Amino acid sequence: MTNLKAQLAADLTANLRAGKELQKSTLRMTLAAITAAEKAGKVEQVLDDEQVRKVIALEVKKRQGSVQEYLQAATQSGITAERQEYLRGKAEREAAEAAVLQDYLPQQWDSVALNAIIERVISEYQATGMRDMGRVVKQVMQEAQGAADGKIVSDLVRSHLQG
Numbered sequence: 547m548t549n550l551k552a553q554l555a556a557d558l559t560a561n562l563r564a565g566k567e568l569q570k571s572t573l574r575m576t577l578a579a580i581t582a583a584e585k586a587g588k589v590e591q592v593l594d595d596e597q598v599r600k601v602i603a604l605e606v607k608k609r610q611g612s613v614q615e616y617l618q619a620a621t622q623s624g625i626t627a628e629r630q631e632y633l634r635g636k637a638e639r640e641a642a643e644a645a646v647l648q649d650y651l652p653q654q655w656d657s658v659a660l661n662a663i664i665e666r667v668i669s670e671y672q673a674t675g676m677r678d679m680g681r682v683v684k685q686v687m688q689e690a691q692g693a694a695d696g697k698i699v700s701d702l703v704r705s706h707l708q709g
Contacts, residue, residue, distance in 0.1 A: 550595045550602075550650065551580060572643040576605050599692050602650050609644040613637045652693040657702065660686070660694055664702055676707055 554573055561569040580601050584593055593601070616637035620630045655663075667685045671678060682703050687696060 548593060548595045548598055550598045551577070551593070554580075554598075554650065568639075568642055569646050572646045575643075576602060576647060579605055596692070599651060602647050603692060606644050606647045606651065609640045609647070612640040613644070616640065652691070654695065655690060655693050657698075660690075660699060660702055661706075663689055664699070664706055668703075668706060673707060676704070679703055679707055682707070 554577055558570065558573040558577065561573060580593060580598055583597070583601050584591055616633045619625070620633035620637070625633075663686055664682065667673075667682050667689075668678075671681055671685070673679075673682050679700075683696075683700055686699050686703065687694065690699070
């Protein structure tokens, strides 16, 4: 078992004993997603810490997407006040689960740090236009090692190469 997966399992046990329902259910679902990723494909494998982080990041993205969908659904016309309250509650739950999982991911870089790396990579590759975007994004994401959201990196690189 990898260090990160062992940490998740230990935290699950601690939260079971403490009776923390939100953390308990979130960690259970995440460990199940990790196990599913390990069993995916023809040959079962053990994920290393980096692969476990990717699974956790995917779980966070799923929850963030759900938050947006619930909030959007709550603002549609013709929905009763009860239903709106229910949807907002679901959105809050998903956001809380995402926050629990964020603790297991590296701290996200701010835009200042990302811009500095993007500018350096652009000058290293002598990138001049949008045709170089893929190489630049790939290198920045490799250097970030999970500490930067791909969409944000892509948007920043696009703005640098276009402007």
